[in-house]
Amino acid sequence: MKHKLRWVLLCCLVLLIAAPVAAQEKVKVTIFVGLGTGTDPDQIPKQEALAEKFNASHDSIEIEFLIVPVEESRTRLLAMLAGGNAPQLVGPNGISTIAQFFDSWADITPFLEAEQFDTTDFYAPSLELNSYPEMNTGLPLGLFPSFVLYNIDMFDASGVDYPPSDYADTSWTMDELRNRAMLLTLDANGYDATMPEFDAENIVQWGFSDAWSDMRGVLTRWGAPGIGRPTSDDFKTATANSEEWIYGLQWFSDGMWVDHFIPNGEQQTGIESTGAAPLDSGQIAMFYTHTWYLGEALNDLPFEVGIAPAPFNQKGERIARIHADNFTIPETATNKEEAWEVMKWLTSPEQIVDVCLIYGCVPARASVADDFRAALQERFPDLDLNVAFEAINYLDAPNHESWVPEWGRVNDTLNYAYGLIASGENTDAKAVLDETNASLQQILDEYWAKQP
Amino acid sequence: MRILNTESWTLAKRESATGYLFVVPWLIGFILLTLGPMLASLYFSFTEYNVISAPKWIGLNNYTRLFQDPLFWQSLKVTLYFAALSLPSGLILSFMLAVLLNQDVPGVRIWRTIYFLPSILSSVSVTLLWVILFNPQIGVVNQLLERIGIKGPGWLADPNWALPSLVIMGLWGIGQNMIIYLAGLQSVPRDLYDAAKVDGAASWQRFRFITIPMMSPVIFYNLVLGLIATFSYFAQAYIASGAVNSEVGGPVRSTLFYNLYLYQNAFRYNEMGYASAMAWVLFIIILLLTALVFRSSSLWVYYEGELRAKS
Numbered sequence: 001m002k003h004k005l006r007w008v009l010l011c012c013l014v015l016l017i018a019a020p021v022a023a024q025e026k027v028k029v030t031i032f033v034g035l036g037t038g039t040d041p042d043q044i045p046k047q048e049a050l051a052e053k054f055n056a057s058h059d060s061i062e063i064e065f066l067i068v069p070v071e072e073s074r075t076r077l078l079a080m081l082a083g084g085n086a087p088q089l090v091g092p093n094g095i096s097t098i099a100q101f102f103d104s105w106a107d108i109t110p111f112l113e114a115e116q117f118d119t120t121d122f123y124a125p126s127l128e129l130n131s132y133p134e135m136n137t138g139l140p141l142g143l144f145p146s147f148v149l150y151n152i153d154m155f156d157a158s159g160v161d162y163p164p165s166d167y168a169d170t171s172w173t174m175d176e177l178r179n180r181a182m183l184l185t186l187d188a189n190g191y192d193a194t195m196p197e198f199d200a201e202n203i204v205q206w207g208f209s210d211a212w213s214d215m216r217g218v219l220t221r222w223g224a225p226g227i228g229r230p231t232s233d234d235f236k237t238a239t240a241n242s243e244e245w246i247y248g249l250q251w252f253s254d255g256m257w258v259d260h261f262i263p264n265g266e267q268q269t270g271i272e273s274t275g276a277a278p279l280d281s282g283q284i285a286m287f288y289t290h291t292w293y294l295g296e297a298l299n300d301l302p303f304e305v306g307i308a309p310a311p312f313n314q315k316g317e318r319i320a321r322i323h324a325d326n327f328t329i330p331e332t333a334t335n336k337e338e339a340w341e342v343m344k345w346l347t348s349p350e351q352i353v354d355v356c357l358i359y360g361c362v363p364a365r366a367s368v369a370d371d372f373r374a375a376l377q378e379r380f381p382d383l384d385l386n387v388a389f390e391a392i393n394y395l396d397a398p399n400h401e402s403w404v405p406e407w408g409r410v411n412d413t414l415n416y417a418y419g420l421i422a423s424g425e426n427t428d429a430k431a432v433l434d435e436t437n438a439s440l441q442q443i444l445d446e447y448w449a450k451q452p
Numbered sequence: 453m454r455i456l457n458t459e460s461w462t463l464a465k466r467e468s469a470t471g472y473l474f475v476v477p478w479l480i481g482f483i484l485l486t487l488g489p490m491l492a493s494l495y496f497s498f499t500e501y502n503v504i505s506a507p508k509w510i511g512l513n514n515y516t517r518l519f520q521d522p523l524f525w526q527s528l529k530v531t532l533y534f535a536a537l538s539l540p541s542g543l544i545l546s547f548m549l550a551v552l553l554n555q556d557v558p559g560v561r562i563w564r565t566i567y568f569l570p571s572i573l574s575s576v577s578v579t580l581l582w583v584i585l586f587n588p589q590i591g592v593v594n595q596l597l598e599r600i601g602i603k604g605p606g607w608l609a610d611p612n613w614a615l616p617s618l619v620i621m622g623l624w625g626i627g628q629n630m631i632i633y634l635a636g637l638q639s640v641p642r643d644l645y646d647a648a649k650v651d652g653a654a655s656w657q658r659f660r661f662i663t664i665p666m667m668s669p670v671i672f673y674n675l676v677l678g679l680i681a682t683f684s685y686f687a688q689a690y691i692a693s694g695a696v697n698s699e700v701g702g703p704v705r706s707t708l709f710y711n712l713y714l715y716q717n718a719f720r721y722n723e724m725g726y727a728s729a730m731a732w733v734l735f736i737i738i739l740l741l742t743a744l745v746f747r748s749s750s751l752w753v754y755y756e757g758e759l760r761a762k763s
Binding site: 074075078081082100101103104265266267268269270271273331332406408409412415416419420422423425450 | 500502503504505583584587588589590591606608609610611699702703704705716719720721722
């Protein structure tokens, strides 16, 4: 008996010693959140719940979400990278974030090849958005297709036909959008923008807005050779003053300053000053946006909302710009293999719907499309979500957020050009884009001159 | 065992040692957190450094590139323009306010508190508040102007008005300077005014020939600090332009301050070497301007003690 008791005691002792050691052996994977979505107060507990779920089901890896406010996320990540304290995963990252930190990411190709990882379930475009000639930055998590959201009450009040929701309807063009938008643009006296009595100095309702996009996003729809990219395929020649971009920018310029159905920069400031998103402000009839708007802004509106596809452009093409998210592993991170395991888990068919419901993206896996659609439809029962899903087939490639040399300088130069139009400093799109193109060429030349 | 035999030290030596002992924590902090990073940034300014890869020595390239960069000149122009507007207006208004609040009137303490209060509020919240006040459509400023028949400008959303808007915003925080002036005003000897009164000096003459000379060291102090603060201007412009125009330094680069462009280079373009060069050029500019102000002080700053020593 004593002998047995001794053995039991010994076993207990071993367990007592071994248990904490085993617990300590869990490898920590820190997920840095803040460069894109994921920092809204209602998203934080959901991510914490996700971490608990992972940690409860894994013995060797422990995950922790490091949620950093957007405004300090860039400096914090740079400090962590520079200080040799890189997080194991960063995300959700948009295409633009990947481009801005392009040299920081690890290539996941070796992991994919070692496991012969099956990527066939992912939508092909989502794989392309993460793949560059020299690296694959991460498994696709989600897509954010784009469309027009419109205020049904405003259409009813003005007696204007709703935009069609059928992708086969070729009458839905940018010109048709302008026609309807002008009828929906009203001054304080109730005159619309087509009437001679219309007072452009006193507008209270605008027909159309694409305010939450940058210059490349605004111009990607017009069918330029580079679509959303302002350079040639080899990135050596600036192509910002293409015929299509000039046409598109002039369309926006005239929309602000001649036809008045798009709020100019100053008016946009007024609209957003209340803290409301453009459509939510009740001053915009049609707003071009992405699925992330559904989660972030489309809440408890006092009016009905409809959804319509991206219109056809002047060349008869439909280009619906897209955003995409993934998680990436920094090149200098420790525990890359564990990070890869977490990346796989987050994008697995079992988890991806929950993860995408947190971040508002359409899951990049085709096999879960129905599950996600059902969950989303429950939240937005009156929206025809087919319009959103169908938009994936018309995405912009090259994407308007994709990498170009000196990504930040190039985009800032383009956004400055858009600012000239929006502020009315220069409303001639050709003049603006010719000058911009010269600046971009200089940036590209300097970049290539530095390359070995 | 005694490590140090201090018994043979003179009193002065012992006092010095004690003094140094007290400042050691600060010295350590200064060396590690200020001098160290400064020297590191000096080294980085001669390198191409994107944080992710190791720095690569490129000699003076960052400095030569800087002078060919049109945005460097634009940012310098914006900063100088801002300094030219905000520095004199801030100094004059805060001085006038201090003179007013130095009068013996009922409730003067409450007024002093009211004017000083904004200067202790967080610059972030104050800026956000002004962003709303300056809103072209719903802002109080334009609504008040409309009542007197003036159509207000776009303020922060208008390239021609964005910078003056920031100057006006800054004037709201002149309480700090005002308090320093107030302390100075209260230390001006009363007998000087009494003597001047006996000599028949009018109030303007007393102000011109007593108050201003006696206050010149305080004006000088506020000028030097204001100069440095103006050239270090960042947070308000960063918040205001980001909140209103979604374009840092916007609209159309009208508020692209030197420090904003420096920040863009460091944290948006990941060009730490170039940003470090910018920081050192800024340091030299501030140093030269401050030296110039110090040099000019012998012409217009009146130190009573100095004159006594000379006589």
